[in-house]
């Protein structure tokens with residue numbers, strides 16, 4: 001978790017990463033505390049040479065997996081790896097018994113939104129409570 005903390009280099013990146021849920025500066029204790037949320041499990045994506053390349057978490061609630069804290073390690077960003085992180089999340093969500101995956105994304109976060117659309121999520125609708133945030137969903141049922 002300490003390594004993931006070092007990926008979040010500014011308050012702006014933290015807001016993209018987790019909305020208002022976590023406070024700047026991010027600490028490993030904050031990430032650790034998140035894992036005490038009922039139904040929430042954190043995951044890392046490991047690339048070649050055992051290097052950590054990505055992170056996400058899933059909170060399963062009544063067959064819906066909420067995907068959060070998606071990130072690609074900064075030195076690997078811009079290489080098309082985000083879809084691999086999201087695809088890994090879809091596999092995990094299915095293994096956790098979810099029928100659908102939902103997420104919230106800041107409406108200006110173009111790399112994230114493009115990735116979710118590519119991964120099969122439907123175009124987001126503004127969160128009625130926070131119009132600057134889009135809600136996106138993808139079914140896991142065939």
Ligand SMILES: CC(C)(COP(=O)(O)OP(=O)(O)OC[C@H]1O[C@@H](n2cnc3c(N)ncnc32)[C@H](O)[C@@H]1OP(=O)(O)O)[C@@H](O)C(=O)NCCC(=O)NCCS
Nearest residue numbers: 016017070071072077078079080081082105110111112114
């Ligand atoms: C969001 C994030 C995971 C995307 O990972 P990435 O490695 O930067 O993105 P990729 O190289 O895989 O590219 C993903 C898509 O965004 C596009 N893209 C990449 N950088 C971009 C930029 N600066 N502006 C606009 N589009 C961009 C790519 O062309 C690609 O689109 P395509 O699939 O239509 O070709 C990464 O930027 C990140 O960790 N950001 C900080 C945390 C965060 O915002 N998480 C999202 C939580 S909802």
